[in-house]
Structures are given as C-alpha cells and as structure tokens.
Amino acid sequence: MAGVSAMLKLLSLVFMTLPELPFSHAAYYGDGGGWSDAHATYYGGSDASGTNDGACGYGNQIFAYGTLTTALSAPLFQGGDTCGACFEIKCASDGCLPGQPSIIVTATNLCPQGSNGGWCDFPKQHFDLAQPAFGSIAEIRYGHVPLLYRRVNCQRSGGILFQINGHTFFNLVLVTNVGGAGDVLSVEVKGSNTGWRQMKRNWGQNWEDGTNLCGQSLSFRVTASDGRVVTSYNVAPSDWQFGQTFSGEQF
Template sequence: MMVGAQSQWAYDAHATFYGDMSGGETMKGACGYGDLNQQGYGLKTAALSTALFSDGAACGACYEIECVDSPKWCAPGRRVSITATNFCPPNPALPNDNGGWCNPPRKHFDLSMPMFVEITKDYHAGIVPVRYRRVPCFKIGGIRFELGGNPNFLMVLVFNVGGAGDVSSLEVKGSRTGWMGMVRNWGQKWDLPGQPQLVGQALSFRVTLSDRRSVVSDDVAPAQWQFGQTVEGKQF
C-alpha cells in the first residue's frame, strides 16, 4: 500500500481502549515488540482485530483514527496517529453485537486509554465508531535490529521502522555470504534457521516495506556482534 501521502478514509471500524491513563498494560505480544516506551512507540499504539492484523503483516503500520457518527461521545476534529503493535484476538463465544468486537469480519482498534480519550469526550463511551486511514510512520533514529537466537538459529526483531512501517520482507548478508531471505516467524520477528556461519561475520540487512520501498543497512552489526544485541541501521 502506498502511504507516501495519506490514503483514503475507511469508515467501517470501531475502537475501544485498554489499561488506564498511565498505560496500564504494556500491550506487548503478537508483534514481538518489547518495552514499547524504550522502543519509541510509547502509548501511541493499538491492537488490531483479525481483519486488520493480517497474520502479523500489519505490525508496524501507522494509522490515523477519528471518532465519527456518535455526537454524544465523539470529540469533533480530534484525531490520533498510532502504530499497530499487537493483535486483538477474537472471542468466538461472543456475537459481534455483544462484545465480540475483534471477531471477524469486524475491523477494530483497541487503543491505549490516552489515545481513546483524545478522540472521545469521555472514556465512559467504551466503544465508538471510527474512521481510519494509513499514514506514513515518523520515527526518531534509524531502523533497529534486535539480534536473537543461538549459534544455529538467527532471529531478528525489526522495529522503529519509518515510511509505510510494515515490513514485508527482510534479507540478511554476512561479510562472507550473499543475500539470504529471512522468514517471518511471527509479527516482526524474522528467522534464518540453520545458518551458524553468520556468527563472526559483520551483518547487513535489506528491509522492504509493503509499498515495495527498500533500504539497505550495510555492516550494521560488527563481526563481534552478540545475541541479545540491538543495532541501528538506515531509515526510510
């Protein structure tokens, strides 16, 4: 999806909130992110329903959201921009009109409470209709790569991604190898099993987003990189 400029508004969604004004829950989970404050996302986040989450492909995408069609609860003219950082799971035991707001085929955003209050008159609204659209992500600093796994299994978490935000493919290259495609393990965690030869090599990464833009970060991890280390590359 091209998000160099704002995309068209879609109206068929609703929003709820989690936690309290201090953030409450961290909302870590289905995208693989860690501490959202340390990673630069803060409270400007949301969990997406099945219809929007797309099996984790939407992780990192940014949306602008506005409450609509509810004069009692909507704060006119107020919008928030959030990053998709988690999954709002469906509850098959509940019909859509009795609390199953994240059930397919509904499009739903579970916002942090501060984001929900920003677009409504009062958190007692509970759930409100919203319109939404994809917007570019603006992040401070470069893309971050958290290097996980073990000598026989490389897993990389990609975060703080600007531009379209949602990574569609990740490739890695050692200083003594060619480019190798990684596989989405879950959310924005990508793995490369059976590649122990990358230990002891400087690592480069090529990140491609859903809008097909790519950026290459050469030798961002030094040859002496360690599992658990986070390195920073170029940005969109």
Template sequence: MRKKTAIPRTLFTLVLVILASTATSHTLSSSSSPSSSPLSSDWLPARATYYAAADPRDSVGGACGYGDLVKAGYGMATVGLSEIFFERGQICGACFELRCVDDLRWCIPGTSIIVTATNFCAPNYGFTPDGGGHCNPPNKHFVLPIEAFEKIAIWKAGNMPVQYRRIRCRKEGGIRFTIGGSGIFISVLISNVAGAGDIVAVKIKGSTTGWLSMGRNWGQNWHINADLRNQPLSFEVTCSDGLTVTSYSVAPKNWNFGQSFEGKQFET
C-alpha cells in the same frame, strides 16, 4: 472513579518491544492535520474501544514481539487490531490515523490521533460480532490505550464509531535490528520502521555469504538457520509499498546475541 476497561482483558494483551530506549516513534498527539502523508486519502468506517492497564506487568507481552513500548519511545501511541486487520502479524508497525465520528455527545470535535499497530485483539467466539465480540470477523476494530482514546472521545463512550486511514509512519533515528537466538539460529526483531511501516521481506548478509532470505517467525521477528557468527551483518528490508532499504555492516564482526543495532531509514 474511571472505568478500568471497555473490553475484556482476555481479548487483548499489551505489546512487547525489544528495542533500545533510543528508538522512537510517533508521540501521542491530537491534531486535525497530522504531518504524516496518507497512504490512502479515503476515510473508512470502523469502531474503537480502549483498555486501561491496571498492572505494570500488563506492558509485557504481545503479538508483534516488540517489548516495553514506553522504554522504546512509542508511549501510548499504539493500537491493537482485530483479526481482519492483523494479517497474521504482517501489519505490525503500520501507522493509522483515527478520528471519532457520528456522536456529538462523546466525540471531541476536530481531533485525530496517529497510532502504530503493535498488537492483536483476538476474537471471542463466545459472543456474536455485534453482541460483545468486538474483534470477531468481519468487524474492523481498534483497541487503544485509554490515554490515546481520550484524545478523540470521552472515555465513558466505550465502543465508539470511528474513521481510519493508513498513513506513512514518521520515526526518529534508523531502523533498529535486535539480534536474538543462539548458535546457527538467528532471530532478528526489526522495529522503528518509517514509511509504510509494515515489513513483507527481509534479507541478511554476512561478509562471507550472499544475501539470504529470512522467514517471518512471528510479528516482526524474522529468523534464519545460518552460521553468521564472527562476521559483520547487513540487512535488506522491504515494506508493503514495495520500497527497500539496505543497511550495510550494521552489526560489527564481534556482534553478540541480545544486542541492538541501528541501520538506515526509509525516507518520509
């Protein structure tokens, strides 16, 4: 019988993605030569564990605010990050390449995986960092779905040494904007972002306004108090590498809360 989890379920919550099912990301794959170019060519040490969702409801919830990853096209090519990585949600949407190292018994040679940061692995200060607190500072730790973990290592390995590097994200389709809120409060979930993947600044514009800066609410949910109803909406998205993409009149004049719209995409 397969072990259900290698890390306590209380430390890790699966990710939410409020995306339309047409938005897609990396498919789960194993490769020694991924097509995405690295943001950094240096491989750095970390460790990785896995989880196995026993209940379909485990896919509802998460620290990046995304939604149902499978319906959104992310599948199992996702990862939860320890506190030292997470940066209070800014890292959400970034892509990593991982490979198993230093264990000839459990590693699958010549393989690596590409995953998107979608969740947070919370510290457990009831344990020391080297005594069960896998995600405690200063540990660099990745928590993978077992389907991803088994692409690079045998599942019995548990807590494995790995190497990682940031890579540029490759996405199908444009950046997706899902509009929430009510009245003059507007919340926008921004997802399916290529390039660096992680967003550092967002602006919104109506047909009767200039560009208005939005604030990070949580994860990749951004908000503003402004009455932008009954006018088309444009968005300006800036990623951590300093590149910006502007999508004009993404949402039509008659947009409604709860709808999703697709804009331009970063080149990769």
C-alpha cells in the same frame, strides 16, 4: 474499416510495449485520502503498561512506539503482516472530544476473536487502543465509540532498529522503528562471509535465519509492504552479541 483495424493493431502493440508505471506509495496508503468506518475500545491502564508484549513481538511497546498504539481485529491485523503500520484515527460520534481530533497510532498487537463483546470478531474493522490513545480522541467513560480511520505513512525518528536474539544457529531478529509503510514484507541478512540470505517471518516482526553468523559483520535489507527497499550495510560489527540492538538506514 481496414484503416481502423490497422490503427487498433498499432495501438495494441504500443500498449504492450509500454513500461509498467511506478508504484505510488502515497496512493497505496491513502495519505490525505478518504476515511473508512470502524469502532474502537481500549485496553490496559492509563500508563499503557498493560499493552506491553503482544502479538507483534515488540516486547516493551512503550519503549518502541510510545503510548499511541493499537491492537487490531483479525481483518486489519492480517496475521501480523500489518505490525508496525500506522493509522490515522478519529472518533466519529458519541463520546468524541471537542473538535474530533485525530491521532496517528501504530499497530502493535492483535485483538482476538471474542474480545470486547465480539467487536474484534471477523469481519469487523476494530481498533482496541491503548487507553492513552483512546483518551486522546474520546471520553474514557464511553469505553466504545464509532471510529473513522485511514492508513498513513509512519514518521520515525532515527534508523530502523535490528535486535539480534537467538543462539549460534538460530538468529531471531526483531525489526522495529520502521518508517514509511511501517510494516515489513521481507528481511534479508548478509554476513561479511556470506551472500544475501532471505529470512523467514517467525512471528510478528521477528525474522529468523538458521546460519551461524557469529564473528561476521551483518548487513540487513528490508522490503516494506509498499515495495520500497532500504539496505543497511555492516550495521552490526563482527563482535556483535545476542541481545544487542543496532540502528540502520531509514525509509
């Protein structure tokens, strides 16, 4: 028994000193993993123009993410934390297109409580799709269908985009076109004459900082919800102006 006790103490010490395993990005987003149940409706017209603006602050969503976008019920929207995230979805039954095709949509808006006959009410998992997205998986005439979904990585073309808005002492940066996880956990900004400054989420994917950064080249550091970090140095030149958009590195 004494030998067993000594062995257990040794194993305990070994496990205490083992390094933490690295975070698994693919496992976190279930790429190729199982499906979860939800329901889907649609909003906006056939050109998806009615889906512009919205709770993520993207403005022209069609310009930012095309027509395959969705509003999420509150449990999925998570107060805006999932803005920019990607979901693979497919119709589950009743009204599905032949072959039950799947598509990948980007989260760009909130489907508020009481919408679509209560389908967006807590704790339901619901996707209120842009009409072109709904029509890619189900017959429009049904209007509402059971859905299967899973979180997947986002495939983006080009770099992460930083649109600088606000005024001298209020920098409001809209972050779009984020690959990988798609949604953003934190954003930092660095002027050529400052150190790194943690920005505060204002709403959706708009991030604010109260420093006068005019006349300085700007760098940005983005941390995604999966813990991955990408840094874009000197993205905006020292003569940048409010309203301009700059492209940085990508995940």
